[in-house]
Amino acid sequence: MGRLLLVALLLLAPPAARAAAPVAVITARPAATVPGPVIHLGEVAAIRSAERALAEQLQRLELGPAPEPGKTRTLDVALLRLRVQQSGVDPHTITFAGPAQIAVHREARELSREELAAEVQRLLRQAVPAARGPVAVRGLTLPERLLLPTGRLMIEVQGAGGRLIGQTALAILVRVDGVLAQKLWTPAYIEVTGPVVVAQRSLRAGEIVGEGDVAVIGRDLATLPAGVLTRAEDAVGKRARTGVDANRILTAQLLETPPLVKRGDVVTLLAESARVRVSAQGMVQQTGARGERVRVTNLTSKREVYGRVIDAKTVQVDF
Numbered sequence: 001m002g003r004l005l006l007v008a009l010l011l012l013a014p015p016a017a018r019a020a021a022p023v024a025v026i027t028a029r030p031a032a033t034v035p036g037p038v039i040h041l042g043e044v045a046a047i048r049s050a051e052r053a054l055a056e057q058l059q060r061l062e063l064g065p066a067p068e069p070g071k072t073r074t075l076d077v078a079l080l081r082l083r084v085q086q087s088g089v090d091p092h093t094i095t096f097a098g099p100a101q102i103a104v105h106r107e108a109r110e111l112s113r114e115e116l117a118a119e120v121q122r123l124l125r126q127a128v129p130a131a132r133g134p135v136a137v138r139g140l141t142l143p144e145r146l147l148l149p150t151g152r153l154m155i156e157v158q159g160a161g162g163r164l165i166g167q168t169a170l171a172i173l174v175r176v177d178g179v180l181a182q183k184l185w186t187p188a189y190i191e192v193t194g195p196v197v198v199a200q201r202s203l204r205a206g207e208i209v210g211e212g213d214v215a216v217i218g219r220d221l222a223t224l225p226a227g228v229l230t231r232a233e234d235a236v237g238k239r240a241r242t243g244v245d246a247n248r249i250l251t252a253q254l255l256e257t258p259p260l261v262k263r264g265d266v267v268t269l270l271a272e273s274a275r276v277r278v279s280a281q282g283m284v285q286q287t288g289a290r291g292e293r294v295r296v297t298n299l300t301s302k303r304e305v306y307g308r309v310i311d312a313k314t315v316q317v318d319f
Contacts, residue, residue, distance in 0.1 A: 024049035024058060026084075028077050028098030035107045035150055039063040041083070044075060044102050054089070061087055069108035069181075070147035074101050108147040111174075116142055116155070120172060123157045127164055128192055136191045140170075142184065151177035165192050166222030194221045196249050197229040203244040208258060209235050214250065227252040257289040260312045269298060269307060270316045282307075282315060 025048045032044040041047070042059030049055040063083050067073040077100050085091045117140055125135045153176055160169040167189050174182040196219045203213065214235045229235050229250045238255035248254075261267060261284045269282040281299045288294035288309045296315050297304050307317035 022095040023051060023093045024054055025095045025097060026058065026080065028080065028096070028102050030099045031103040031105070033105045033107055034066050037066050037149070039066050039075065039104055041080065044104060045080065045098065057087070058084070058089070067104065067106045068147070069106050069149050070110075072103055072105045075104050076101055107150050109150050109153070109176075111146040111148055111153075113142045113144050116146065116172070119155050120157055120170070123155065124164065124190060127157070128190075134193045136193075138189045138191065140188055141186045142172075146174065146182055148174065148181050149176045149179075154178075159190075165190050190222070192221045193218045195230045196224060197232055197235050199244050199246055199248050199250060202246045203240040205240055205242045207240050209238050209240065209255065211236050219249070224249065225251055229255075257291075259287045259289045260309050261294060261315070262287045265312075266299075267296065267313055267315050269296060269305070270310070270314055271318070272316075284315070 026041070027046045027048075029044055029046070034040070034043045039062070040059065041061040041063055044063070047055050047058045049058070061083055063075065063079060077096065077098065081091050081094075081096060084094055117137075120140065121135075121137045124137055128135050153174070156173040156175070158171040158173070160171070167187070170186050170188045172182075172184040172186065173180060174184070195216050197214050197216055200213055200215050203209065211232070214232050216230075216232055229252065234252075235250050235255060237258075239258040241254055241256050244250070244254055263284055263286055265284040267282055267284055269280045271278045280301075282296040282305075283299060285295040285297060285304070290309055290311070292309050293306050294309055294315060295304055296307055296317070305317045307315035310316050
């Protein structure tokens with residue numbers, strides 16, 4: 001009789017007085033692998049609940065930072081209880097099952113030294129204008145491998161001070177999904193082979209350079225002096241300022257444009273516009289090369305004028 005009365009009283013009691021049924025069951029896994037920088041509850045535990053909104057909320061619940069790519073950290077299940085409580089869910093309505101600890105491993109993408117070096121060389125070949133010639137990169141100091149987060153990989157190479165030729169230092173920026181994952185510094189020698197003009201034979205001071213006197217060959221541009229000539233036509237017709245040995249690389253400083261006129265030469269002074277063309281005889285008062293401005297005396301008016309040397313017999317003056 002007493003037992004029946006107790007059962008009746010329990011049935012008549014309000015819901016709070018009876019043992020509450022769990023609204024969700026969270027079963028921790030002994031080990032889990034996560035792809036991103038943050039661990040979510042749904043990645044390390046199985047979640048069952050009749051309430052769909054609650055199940056989705058628990059799935060997305062952040063537990064803390066994930067280990068570095070390729071690394072593993074141990075997660076205490078007590079942290080799961082704490083995070084559930086901090087999210088506003090009463091932990092007494094949740095049943096927790098499974099091991100007391102979870103081994104959480106972070107997914108990683110491995111990039112080998114060879115793969116990284118090949119990509120750096122490809123990027124440098126793109127960065128150097130094709131007209132300058134083939135590019136070779138030596139002396140890179142790179143790690144044996146990089147463990148990176150999974151995602152879209154992008155690599156950027158920057159030269160110290162913008163220098164991408166000769167001996168330099170390179171900054172290698174490795175981004176995954178737009179986020180910087182690694183930044184490396186390495187020394188490098190970037191060899192860019194480009195065309196240069198050399199003397200095919202010895203040239204005397206004052207000698208005019210002919211087509212057969214020069215050749216165009218390939219050289220490492222980083223080792224060349226300033227003002228190096230890259231086209232044969234830049235040398236042909238010029239005059240050697242000083243003696244030049246055979247096989248010497250020619251620069252603008254070694255050659256000069258020979259003068260077409262000199263003091264005392266009689267030339268035609270030419271002044272013209274769209275409708276009028278006037279010419280007169282003049283005497284050159286100073287030495288000048290093609291395109292240079294020289295002082296000339298008009299032999300008819302005796303006035304001094306300035307004009308530009310067109311050829312050995314013509315000076316064009318302003319109209």
